Amino acid sequence: MSPSRRLDPQPTLATVAERAGVSRQTVSNALNSPELLREDTLARVQAVIEELGYTPNRAARQLRTRSSHLIGLRFEPAQEGTSNALIDRFVHTLVEATARTGHHIVLFSGDPHDPLDGYDRLLKATAVDAFVITDTYAGTPQADFLRKVGAPFVTFGRPWDDPSARHPWVDVAGSKGAQLATEHLLAAGHQRVAWLGWEKSSRIGEDRRSGWSRALRAAGVDQAGLGVRISDNVDAARMAAHAMLEDGTVTGVACVSDTIAIGVLHALAERNLRPGTDVGVTGFDDSLGAQVAWPGLTSVRQPLEQVAIEVVDLVHAVLSLRAPAEPARMLEPTLVVRRSSLRQD
Amino acid sequence: MSPSRRLDPQPTLATVAERAGVSRQTVSNALNSPELLREDTLARVQAVIEELGYTPNRAARQLRTRSSHLIGLRFEPAQEGTSNALIDRFVHTLVEATARTGHHIVLFSGDPHDPLDGYDRLLKATAVDAFVITDTYAGTPQADFLRKVGAPFVTFGRPWDDPSARHPWVDVAGSKGAQLATEHLLAAGHQRVAWLGWEKSSRIGEDRRSGWSRALRAAGVDQAGLGVRISDNVDAARMAAHAMLEDGTVTGVACVSDTIAIGVLHALAERNLRPGTDVGVTGFDDSLGAQVAWPGLTSVRQPLEQVAIEVVDLVHAVLSLRAPAEPARMLEPTLVVRRSSLRQD
DNA sequence: ACGGTCGCCTGGATCGATCCAATACTAAAG
DNA sequence: CTTTAGTATTGGATCGATCCAGGCGACCGT
Numbered sequence: 001m002s003p004s005r006r007l008d009p010q011p012t013l014a015t016v017a018e019r020a021g022v023s024r025q026t027v028s029n030a031l032n033s034p035e036l037l038r039e040d041t042l043a044r045v046q047a048v049i050e051e052l053g054y055t056p057n058r059a060a061r062q063l064r065t066r067s068s069h070l071i072g073l074r075f076e077p078a079q080e081g082t083s084n085a086l087i088d089r090f091v092h093t094l095v096e097a098t099a100r101t102g103h104h105i106v107l108f109s110g111d112p113h114d115p116l117d118g119y120d121r122l123l124k125a126t127a128v129d130a131f132v133i134t135d136t137y138a139g140t141p142q143a144d145f146l147r148k149v150g151a152p153f154v155t156f157g158r159p160w161d162d163p164s165a166r167h168p169w170v171d172v173a174g175s176k177g178a179q180l181a182t183e184h185l186l187a188a189g190h191q192r193v194a195w196l197g198w199e200k201s202s203r204i205g206e207d208r209r210s211g212w213s214r215a216l217r218a219a220g221v222d223q224a225g226l227g228v229r230i231s232d233n234v235d236a237a238r239m240a241a242h243a244m245l246e247d248g249t250v251t252g253v254a255c256v257s258d259t260i261a262i263g264v265l266h267a268l269a270e271r272n273l274r275p276g277t278d279v280g281v282t283g284f285d286d287s288l289g290a291q292v293a294w295p296g297l298t299s300v301r302q303p304l305e306q307v308a309i310e311v312v313d314l315v316h317a318v319l320s321l322r323a324p325a326e327p328a329r330m331l332e333p334t335l336v337v338r339r340s341s342l343r344q345d
Numbered sequence: 346m347s348p349s350r351r352l353d354p355q356p357t358l359a360t361v362a363e364r365a366g367v368s369r370q371t372v373s374n375a376l377n378s379p380e381l382l383r384e385d386t387l388a389r390v391q392a393v394i395e396e397l398g399y400t401p402n403r404a405a406r407q408l409r410t411r412s413s414h415l416i417g418l419r420f421e422p423a424q425e426g427t428s429n430a431l432i433d434r435f436v437h438t439l440v441e442a443t444a445r446t447g448h449h450i451v452l453f454s455g456d457p458h459d460p461l462d463g464y465d466r467l468l469k470a471t472a473v474d475a476f477v478i479t480d481t482y483a484g485t486p487q488a489d490f491l492r493k494v495g496a497p498f499v500t501f502g503r504p505w506d507d508p509s510a511r512h513p514w515v516d517v518a519g520s521k522g523a524q525l526a527t528e529h530l531l532a533a534g535h536q537r538v539a540w541l542g543w544e545k546s547s548r549i550g551e552d553r554r555s556g557w558s559r560a561l562r563a564a565g566v567d568q569a570g571l572g573v574r575i576s577d578n579v580d581a582a583r584m585a586a587h588a589m590l591e592d593g594t595v596t597g598v599a600c601v602s603d604t605i606a607i608g609v610l611h612a613l614a615e616r617n618l619r620p621g622t623d624v625g626v627t628g629f630d631d632s633l634g635a636q637v638a639w640p641g642l643t644s645v646r647q648p649l650e651q652v653a654i655e656v657v658d659l660v661h662a663v664l665s666l667r668a669p670a671e672p673a674r675m676l677e678p679t680l681v682v683r684r685s686s687l688r689q690d
Numbered sequence: 691a692c693g694g695t696c697g698c699c700t701g702g703a704t705c706g707a708t709c710c711a712a713t714a715c716t717a718a719a720g
Numbered sequence: 721c722t723t724t725a726g727t728a729t730t731g732g733a734t735c736g737a738t739c740c741a742g743g744c745g746a747c748c749g750t
Contacts (some may be wrong), residue, residue: 012706023730028708038728054543055469057411060409060706062733072450075440085633088433095420095452104472106415107440107454124355127449225533262637269614269639291578291636292607294614311647357736368700373738383698405736408705 011052020048026069062126071098071315072128074118074142075107076135085287086304087134090156093308095133101316103129115141123151129314132156134236143167152318154311158328160203166336168327170307174204174218174284177333180212181254181282184298184335186219190252190280190345194226194244196237196264199254205229205256208284210255230260237263238270245271251279252341258283258290261297265340280341296338303331356397365393376401407471416443416660417473419463419487420452421480431649432479435501438653439477446661451638459485468496475660477501488512497663499656503673505548513659513672515652517550519629522645522678523556526599526627529643529680531564533688535597535625539571539589541582541609542601550574550601553629557599571595575605582608583615590616595669596624597686603635605629606642610685624684641683648676 002204017024022045029036032037037045062068073091095105106128110117119142122128130152130270131250133142139159146153147167159165178195185193195212198205207228216223228244230236237260244250256260261283268275275281275295284291286301310329317324362369367390372382374388382390407413418436440450451473455462460480464487467473475497478487485506491498492512504510523540530538540557543550554572561568573589575581582605589595590612600606607630613620618642620626627689628635631646655674662669 010471014706024707025709025731026729029729032401032708036728041728053469055466057706058407058470058472059404059413060413060735061708062404063402063408063706064708065735066404066735075437085433091452092420095454099454107436107450107452109440109444121400124398125402125403126355211719259637260638266639287633289634292604292634292639294607294611358738359736369737370701370739371699374699377738381698386698402736405705406738408707408736409738411705 010050010057010248011054013056014052014139014338016045016054019052019187020045052146060104066126067129067319069103070106070129071103072106072108072119072122072131072236073134074110074131076109076112085301086285090134093305094311097308097312098315101312103312103315105132112139116145119145119151123149129319130154132315134313140165152315154318155306156311156312158330166327168318168324170310170314170329170331172302172307172331172333173211174333175210175211175214175302177284177302177335178208178254178256179215180211180333181284181298181300182212182215182336183219184337185252185254185280185282186221186339188280188341192214192221192226192250193254193280194250194253195228195254195256196244196260197227197229198232198286199229208256232257232259234259234266236261237261238267241267244300245273252281253279254282256284258285258287258293258297258299261299261340262289262293265297274344275340276342277344282335282341286336290336290338293340296340298338298341299336300333301336302333306331355402356660358399358401358571360387361390361393361397361399365390377652394590395621411471412474413472414448414665415451415473416448417451417453417464417467417474417476418479420456421454431632431647434457435653436480438650440658442653442657443660446657448657448660450477462492463546464490464496468494473662475499477656477660485510488661492640497660499659499663501652502657502677511555511672513663513669515655515659515674515676517557517647517676519553519559519645519654519678520559521597522629522647522680523553523601525556525678525680526559526629526643526645527557527560527597528564530597530599530625530627530686531560531566531681533597533625537566537571537595538625539595540573540599540601541585541589543571543577543607544573544574553601577602577604579604579608580609582606583611586612587616590618590624597626599627599657600622603632603638603642603644606685607634608644608645609636610638619689620685621687622689627680627686629683634682640686643683643686644681645678646681648679651676 013024013027013031017027017033024039026037027045028201030042034042038340094298108118108122119131129145133153133155134157140159142157143153143159153167155167155169158169158171182193193216195209197209200206213223228240230240241253241264253264255264261281264281265275273279283297285301290297290299314324358369358372367386372390375387379387411465430454443450453463453467464476467687469658476491478498479502485504488498488500498512500512500514503514503516527538538561540552540554545551558568573585575585586598586609598609606626609626610620613624618624628642628644629646635642635644659669
C-alpha cells in the first residue's frame with residue numbers, strides 16, 4: 001500500500017525467457033550475439049525485453065564474465081589553486097567517451113603520501129577492469145606496480161622517466177604549445193620574448209620551455225637572461241615579472257601556466273602597461289582564469305576531449321587483448337588567442 | 346614464463362576456509378560479523394586472510410547482497426565558463442568521504458536534454474545503491490523519478506519547487522552568504538551597495554538576492570534602482586557595471602557570482618577606479634578566478650567539504666533504512682575577504 | 691552421569707547471467 | 721525417404737559470497 005516502499009522485482013533473464021517461450025541461453029544470445037538467432041526469434045525476444053524493461057544484472061554478469069565494465073580513476077584531493085580544473089575537464093569527457101561502450105568511471109581516493117594506495121584494493125576485489133592514470137610527472141610508480149601485477153591501464157601523460165616503457169599512453173606535446181605561443185608573440189612584433197617557467201625539477205615545465213627555446217632559436221633571438229624559473233603562484237610571477245620588465249627591453253612573456261601569466265598581468269597593471277599593446281602575454285591550459293582575466297589571456301589549450309577519446313580507445317584495445325594500433329599517442333595543443341597578446345589598433 | 350601475462354588466481358573465500366581449516370561461512374563471519382567467532386578461530390582466519398592477501402570478490406558479494414557499494418553521480422558535460430569547478434571541488438571531497446565506508450562514486454552521463462537519462466539504466470542493472478543529485482535548481486525531475494521508483498538518493502540543493510518534499514538534502518544558505526557580503530561592504534563604509542544578480546527565473550539567484558535585500562533593509566538603505574538582473578557572463582556584467590557606476594553614487598557591488606564580479610572589476614579597470622578603495626566588490630563561490638583576479642576578489646565560500654560529509658552521512662542513513670536525524674540540512678557559507686572589498690590605507 | 695541450553699561451526703541452496711556440451715531442428719544430398 | 725551437414729536451441733554447471741537450517745560440542749545444574 002505504500003507506493004515508494006518496494007517496486008516490482010526486477011525481471012531476470014529467466015523471466016524474459018519464460019515469457020518469450022525460449023530458454024535462458026537464447027535470451028542471453030539475443031543480447032550478446034544476436035547474429036546467432038533466427039530473425040523471428042530475435043524479434044520476439046527483443047519485444048519481450050522491451051516490454052518488461054529488462055536490463056541484465058551487472059553483478060551476475062560481472063561474476064560470470066569477470067569483467068565489471070568499470071574503469072578506476074584515482075581522484076586526488078583538491079589542491080587549492082592548482083589547475084586540477086584541468087583534470088576535471090578531462091574527467092568530464094572521459095565519462096562521456098566511456099558511456100558509449102557501457103563502461104563507467106569509478107573514482108577512488110588514497111593516502112596522498114602513497115601513490116599506490118587504493119589500486120591494490122580495487123584490483124583484488126575485481127572491482128574494476130582497468131585503470132586510467134593521470135599523473136605521470138612524478139615518476140610512474142603506479143604504472144610500474146600495475147604492470148607487475150598484470151593489470152590493464154592507460155596513462156594520460158608520457159612515461160618521462162622511462163622512455164622505453166611499453167604501456168599505452170596519450171599525451172599532449174607541451175613543447176609544441178609553448179612554441180606556438182612564442183611564435184605568436186614574435187609574429188605580433190615582440191622581439192625579446194621571455195619565458196616564465198616552473199622549477200627545473202618539473203619535467204613538464206622543462207618540456208614546455210624547450211618549445212619556447214626552439215622558437216627563439218628559429219627566429220635568431222638570443223635567449224640570454226630571458227628564461228626564468230619560479231614556483232607556480234601568482235605572487236611569485238608578479239614579482240618575477242616586475243624584475244623582468246624593469247629595463248624595458250622585454251615586450252613579450254610566454255608563461256608555463258595561466259596562474260603565472262595572470263601574475264604577469266597583475267604586474268603590468270601595477271606598472272600601467274597595457275597587456276597586448278605594450279607587453280604580450282601568453283598562458284597555458286586555457287583555464288577559467290584565462291577566460292575571465294582582464295583583458296582576456298591568450299593561452300595554450302590542450303585537446304582534452306580528444307585525449308579522453310584516445311585514452312578510452314586504448315583502454316578498449318587493452319581490454320580486448322588486441323594490440324593497439326599505436327600505443328603511444330602524442331596530440332598537439334592549439335593556441336586560443338585573446339587580447340593579452342594583441343595590439344590594440 | 347611471461348611474468349606480466351597472468352597472475353595467481355585471486356584466492357577465494359573457499360581457499361581461505363580450506364587453508365584455515367574452517368568452513369566458508371566461518372570465514373564470511375570473520376569478515377562481516379567477527380563477534381560471532383571464538384577469539385582463537387577469528388585470529389587464525391584473519392592470519393590466513395592476511396597471508397593470502399584475500400579480498401572478497403565484489404561481484405559475488407553484490408549479487409548475493411544486492412548492494413554494490415556504489416553511489417551514482419551524473420557528471421554533466423563541461424559547460425565552458427560556468428562554475429562547474431564548484432561541482433568538481435564537491436566531488437573531490439565526496440570521494441574522500443565515501444572511501445571511509447567502502448563506498449565508491451560512479452560517474453555516468455546522459456543526454457543533456459533529458460535530466461532523467463542514465464538513472465534508469467543504472468538502477469535496473471542494480472549497478473548502484475543510491476544516487477547523489479547535484480542540480481536541483483531547475484526543478485527536481487530526477488528526485489521525483491527516483492522517489493517514484495523507490496530508489497535511495499540525496500540531493501545537494503534544496504527542493505526549490507516543492508518545499509514539502511521529504512527526501513534528504515543538504516544545501517548552503519545562499520541568502521546568508523549574500524547578506525554577509527553586503528554587511529561586509531556596508532561595514533567598510535560603502536553606503537549604497539548595489540546587487541548584480543541573475544535573471545529572475547533563477548531560484549538560487551533570487552535566494553541570494555534576498556540576503557542582499559535583507560542586509561540593506563537592516564541598515565536602513567533605500568534599495569530603489571540598486572538591484573540589477575543580468576545573465577552570467579563577464580561582458581554583460583562589465584556593461585551593467587558601467588551603467589551602474591555612471592552617476593558615481595554606487596560605491597559597493599555585491600555580485601551573485603564570481604564571473605559577474607570579475608566583469609565588474611574589468612569595468613573598474615576601464616574607468617580607472619580602484620577596487621576596494623573606490624568601489625567595493627564581492628563575488629560568490631570563491632572560484633579559482635576569484636583567487637587570481639586582480640587585486641584579489643572577496644567572495645562567498647560554500648563549505649563544500651562539509652556538504653559532502655553530510656551528504657554521505659545521509660546516504661548511509663537512507664541505505665541502512667534508519668531515519669536520518671535531520672533529513673534536511675542547511676549549512677552556512679563564509680566570506681573570504683580579499684582586496685576587492687578593502688580600502689587601501 | 692544425564693538432559694538441557696547456548697554458542698560456534700557446517701554444508702547445501704541461492705543470487706542472475708554466461709559457458710559448455712548436447713539435442714532438436716532444417717534443408718540439402720543420396 | 722533416409723542420411724548428412726549444419727544451425728538453432730536447450731538444460732545443467734558455474735562464477736564466489738551469503739543465507740539458512742541444522743549439527744555438534746562445551747558447560748551447567750541436579
